[in-house]
Amino acid sequence: MTTESIITRMSKAARVASSKMAVCPSQKKDEALAAIADALLQKDSYIKEENQKDLRHALETGMSKPMLDRLTITDQTILSMGNGLKAVAGFPDPIGSIVKAWRRPNGLEVSKVRIPIGVIGIIYESRPNVTIDSAGLCLKAGNAVILRGGSEAHHSNQALSSIIGDALTKTGLPPEAVQVIPIRDRSAVDFLLHQDESIDLIIPRGGEGLIRFVVEHSKIPVLKHYKGVCHVYVDSDADLKMAEEICFNAKVQRPGVCNAMETLLVHQAVAGIFLPEMSQRFSKAGVEIRGCPETCRILPKATPAIEADWPAEYLDLILAVKIVSGMDEAITHIRTYGSQHTDAVITSDYQRSRRFVREVDSSVVLVNASTRFNDGGELGLGAEIGVSTSKLHAFGPMGVEELTTTKFVVFGDGQIRT
Amino acid sequence: MTTESIITRMSKAARVASSKMAVCPSQKKDEALAAIADALLQKDSYIKEENQKDLRHALETGMSKPMLDRLTITDQTILSMGNGLKAVAGFPDPIGSIVKAWRRPNGLEVSKVRIPIGVIGIIYESRPNVTIDSAGLCLKAGNAVILRGGSEAHHSNQALSSIIGDALTKTGLPPEAVQVIPIRDRSAVDFLLHQDESIDLIIPRGGEGLIRFVVEHSKIPVLKHYKGVCHVYVDSDADLKMAEEICFNAKVQRPGVCNAMETLLVHQAVAGIFLPEMSQRFSKAGVEIRGCPETCRILPKATPAIEADWPAEYLDLILAVKIVSGMDEAITHIRTYGSQHTDAVITSDYQRSRRFVREVDSSVVLVNASTRFNDGGELGLGAEIGVSTSKLHAFGPMGVEELTTTKFVVFGDGQIRT
Numbered sequence: 009m010t011t012e013s014i015i016t017r018m019s020k021a022a023r024v025a026s027s028k029m030a031v032c033p034s035q036k037k038d039e040a041l042a043a044i045a046d047a048l049l050q051k052d053s054y055i056k057e058e059n060q061k062d063l064r065h066a067l068e069t070g071m072s073k074p075m076l077d078r079l080t081i082t083d084q085t086i087l088s089m090g091n092g093l094k095a096v097a098g099f100p101d102p103i104g105s106i107v108k109a110w111r112r113p114n115g116l117e118v119s120k121v122r123i124p125i126g127v128i129g130i131i132y133e134s135r136p137n138v139t140i141d142s143a144g145l146c147l148k149a150g151n152a153v154i155l156r157g158g159s160e161a162h163h164s165n166q167a168l169s170s171i172i173g174d175a176l177t178k179t180g181l182p183p184e185a186v187q188v189i190p191i192r193d194r195s196a197v198d199f200l201l202h203q204d205e206s207i208d209l210i211i212p213r214g215g216e217g218l219i220r221f222v223v224e225h226s227k228i229p230v231l232k233h234y235k236g237v238c239h240v241y242v243d244s245d246a247d248l249k250m251a252e253e254i255c256f257n258a259k260v261q262r263p264g265v266c267n268a269m270e271t272l273l274v275h276q277a278v279a280g281i282f283l284p285e286m287s288q289r290f291s292k293a294g295v296e297i298r299g300c301p302e303t304c305r306i307l308p309k310a311t312p313a314i315e316a317d318w319p320a321e322y323l324d325l326i327l328a329v330k331i332v333s334g335m336d337e338a339i340t341h342i343r344t345y346g347s348q349h350t351d352a353v354i355t356s357d358y359q360r361s362r363r364f365v366r367e368v369d370s371s372v373v374l375v376n377a378s379t380r381f382n383d384g385g386e387l388g389l390g391a392e393i394g395v396s397t398s399k400l401h402a403f404g405p406m407g408v409e410e411l412t413t414t415k416f417v418v419f420g421d422g423q424i425r426t
Numbered sequence: 427m428t429t430e431s432i433i434t435r436m437s438k439a440a441r442v443a444s445s446k447m448a449v450c451p452s453q454k455k456d457e458a459l460a461a462i463a464d465a466l467l468q469k470d471s472y473i474k475e476e477n478q479k480d481l482r483h484a485l486e487t488g489m490s491k492p493m494l495d496r497l498t499i500t501d502q503t504i505l506s507m508g509n510g511l512k513a514v515a516g517f518p519d520p521i522g523s524i525v526k527a528w529r530r531p532n533g534l535e536v537s538k539v540r541i542p543i544g545v546i547g548i549i550y551e552s553r554p555n556v557t558i559d560s561a562g563l564c565l566k567a568g569n570a571v572i573l574r575g576g577s578e579a580h581h582s583n584q585a586l587s588s589i590i591g592d593a594l595t596k597t598g599l600p601p602e603a604v605q606v607i608p609i610r611d612r613s614a615v616d617f618l619l620h621q622d623e624s625i626d627l628i629i630p631r632g633g634e635g636l637i638r639f640v641v642e643h644s645k646i647p648v649l650k651h652y653k654g655v656c657h658v659y660v661d662s663d664a665d666l667k668m669a670e671e672i673c674f675n676a677k678v679q680r681p682g683v684c685n686a687m688e689t690l691l692v693h694q695a696v697a698g699i700f701l702p703e704m705s706q707r708f709s710k711a712g713v714e715i716r717g718c719p720e721t722c723r724i725l726p727k728a729t730p731a732i733e734a735d736w737p738a739e740y741l742d743l744i745l746a747v748k749i750v751s752g753m754d755e756a757i758t759h760i761r762t763y764g765s766q767h768t769d770a771v772i773t774s775d776y777q778r779s780r781r782f783v784r785e786v787d788s789s790v791v792l793v794n795a796s797t798r799f800n801d802g803g804e805l806g807l808g809a810e811i812g813v814s815t816s817k818l819h820a821f822g823p824m825g826v827e828e829l830t831t832t833k834f835v836v837f838g839d840g841q842i843r844t
Contacts (some may be wrong), residue, residue, distance in 0.1 A: 016441060093710040112805055126787075165623025208817050208818070367448075371833055374833050374835075374837075377837075380843035386843065387836070388536060400818060400831070403833055406682070415787075415821055416789060416791070417790075420795025422668040422795070423794075424672055
């Protein structure tokens, strides 16, 4: 069979499975999640053996240490995948919930009822635990899912796939509700992105290159974010001790993720006091500062920033710093160079806190808290399947509810339109 | 200036205007809507003069009578455009409303707050009142909008555009919040569909050809429906008198619209009683029936249906009729040939009414009511900008709320992530 016919067949099978999933009782879905979690623990040696095949191949091809870490499945990884599934099983089932209901003057009773999206395609890179996490969230929301992991995790993902399939069958759910594409070739992705008759939504997870490729080639709607150029603005009325803790956390706690701070904006009235102390702390943590001319006057060791620094997503221990004349300039800077991902203000001024929240057009806007909180788990969505910075359907972290939609249900007694 | 540079300039101006609209107080938006409504009445002769230019040109090029009707602006059209705007002004403002709010264990207060989508592009065909209706809904939801009407309504739309622009300026709102593309050439649409840096959403309104063109060429997310192949299923336990009234209404009241019934499914147990009477009534109204073999046995005058009749959207006094063995076959038929637009069941059986509602995967599912109720106004959304049959963002009729999205707002007291 050709790659195209395999992908088409998988997509059609997913569409059929999605009809069954859509009417699957909550208890059955939760049982399936628990069965997958149990099977992961029981088949831990098999998973690690298959993962070893990927790791050996990765070593031979000279994969970098951080990439190898992401690819490795340990006992801890297996445990946390299982716990993640059990947590998702414990969430309330969003499907069938009545979002809103009202009665029309003619007696029609109208409601908006939550339903699954249908078939979701997820395209991701090296971390094989995404296979389990995504499958769990999609199943909980009553969807079928087609997963396409990185070719470097081929054996690991196939092993996880067979475990999921067995557990679904054992629970009486269609195994086609979760399918992992077995083809390493990139053309499989191309064909997948053209199955708009069978697939309702594509979610790419990975680097900007992967995401741009998906957006460019997809005939199916895509939910994604390209990058997170996150700002913290330290206002003139900020509690500077609090500002220091938040800025340090936002930059240093995990610099390689999309919700880490990339640019620090400081009000000119406090820059002279705030920046020297802040930069000492950053310096000890190995953070390189790239500053505007004024910043460089205050911090002579800082590297002068160039234009390319303002829209940069470093994902590293590098920070752009700009001194601004106030809220106007801060908001304009964020509008010009930001990525509508996550932006925070540190202030003790009531009016300005409200203005920042109103005028900054990002998926998560924070007052006096770290940008690192843009995360489905941290914000209380339970778990997340990614972050969206496009405004359609979902804007911000996406949890189980964002994998659903609503339909209108109308009960009447013979009403006709006049 | 080239077409491309005009479209790019308009899109960028809309993006700038959208920032102002996003923070515009409710009262100001409502004032602007009222000012446009008043100006329409004051400048009625100017509007009708410009409309005459379009009509003269349309007559010369031999436009059909129904198309000419759609193009014509009468005193009544102007009155109802104005009343429509005033009704929209009276709706509650969705922007800034807090959809949901909760507190995290660490004290963070998280809320989802309704915000405008940003810039919306609307591409439509001959009816010039769409210019006013769409502008009104987009402004109410705090968006900027770029409108591209059919070239046959060029003068009418330019006249309406200048009236809207004047009214916005007079109210102190940016006139770039509503722009009508002044270029007749179709290349303008192509350029518009590539402004993904400035435009957030495209809504095409018109025939399937226009919509497929837009979906094919757009780099911007599109909300649309291709067609409405709507079904009514008359179950074995239906109140047949009610069924007759609903089926007649669904087919005959306005056959040229997307929520009219195109296929009637009848349970075999009642077909022999129901169809002869129903077909007499249809026959008097000029409805041609295309039936399955069993239907043709009961109604010898019916045209035998061919495979192409089942997925057909006639938009005319033609009806496909199929006799089915029960709910299973009815649902399978709808899944196979339907367009996920609008489907209704007529039944007096409680369990089957619930099953139909649960298993039919359409944007509006009705029990004992006409398919003609799939309409934003009729369902109580106030007004509608179209119907979506894709599941992302909106599924079903789209009102003001569907022209908005939400962002997360987080208030903290210095929280950092550990």
